[in-house]
Amino acid sequence: MTIDKEQLIAQIRSAFSDTSFPKNYFGIYSAEADDDYRSPTVAEAQKDIRLRWQDVTIQDMKSCPSALAHLNPDGFHYYLAAYTKFNNEVRK
Numbered sequence: 001m002t003i004d005k006e007q008l009i010a011q012i013r014s015a016f017s018d019t020s021f022p023k024n025y026f027g028i029y030s031a032e033a034d035d036d037y038r039s040p041t042v043a044e045a046q047k048d049i050r051l052r053w054q055d056v057t058i059q060d061m062k063s064c065p066s067a068l069a070h071l072n073p074d075g076f077h078y079y080l081a082a083y084t085k086f087n088n089e090v091r092k
Contacts, residue, residue, distance in 0.1 A: 012081050016053065022075035025049045028060065031070035056082035 003011075027048030033040040040048070051060065061067075061083060068076060068083060 009085055012085050013054065016078075016081035019053070019078050019081070020074065021052070022048075022072065022078050026072055026075050027051055028056070028064040028067035028071070028075075028079055031067040031075065032064040034070045035066040053079050053082040056086075058086050061086060 025045070025048045028051070029044035029047045030040040033044055047060075056079065068079065071079060
């Protein structure tokens, strides 16, 4: 069975549609700051409060290449869909 990119993205959206936002809004920008041994800036914290996984862009992921490794389990589960959706484009 062959599946095209749009079908795969639709399946990812469906599978993660009920995923809860990370506790304490510790998202990819806060996790990236944690990787740098620092606290997130006010701007980074604000991004995390508003950034739903469905709205994560390739640029967000390129700005936060180490984030997945520093997220709490609920944050990892929440943002994994975005990283899965754009995996090939991020590596370019």
